[in-house]
Amino acid sequence: MMKYIKMIKRGDVIVVLLLMLGSFLPLGIFSYVQATADHSNMQVVVQANGEIVHVFDLVDDGKTETFHFEDDHGHSNTIVRTGMTVDMTEANCSDQVCVRMSDVALVGDTILCLPHKLLVEVRSDNPDDNTNEIDVLSLR
Incomplete structure (x- = not known):
């Protein structure tokens, strides 16, 4: 064991520490973008x-708005907006993952019901919020 410890150089430790710190960079960028986004x-x-x-306007009015979705195959989901949050409260799918997901309130948050092919997504109608996103493909 001691011979392996002697093989580690000071530069190795510095590289590993820099890589560990760099792994938190995406979290910092995401947090910054979420904090500076216009949520109005x-x-x-x-x-x-x-x-x-269906489209809900996400406004802080304290009201509750319910949308019940049912398709031709008998798939049904109930989506409830309460103030600034949206939650899927009921679904007749077998796995119930969409119902157990937490409520969504920030731009980019989603609830997905895969068996019913239903997507609930928070978007901003402000075009500036959609164009300031970082695109990995544009960095090349």
Whole structure:
């Protein structure tokens, strides 16, 4: 064991520490973008099979708004907006993962029901919020 410890150089330790610190860089960038985003004009878009079926305006009015989705195959989901949060409260799918997901309130948050192909996503209708996102492909 001691011979392996003697093989470690000071530069190795520095490289490992820099890599460990660098691994937190994406978290810092994501947190910064979320903190500086304009959350005043947000919408919740409900999509089924890629088609928009309902849109909630995310406003802090203290009201509760319910949308019940049912398709031709008997799949049903209930989505509830309470103030600035949206939650999927009921679904007749077998796994119930979408119901157990936490409520969404920030731009980019999603709830997904895979068996029913239903997506609930928080978006901003402010075009500046959508264009300031970091795109990995554009960094090349």
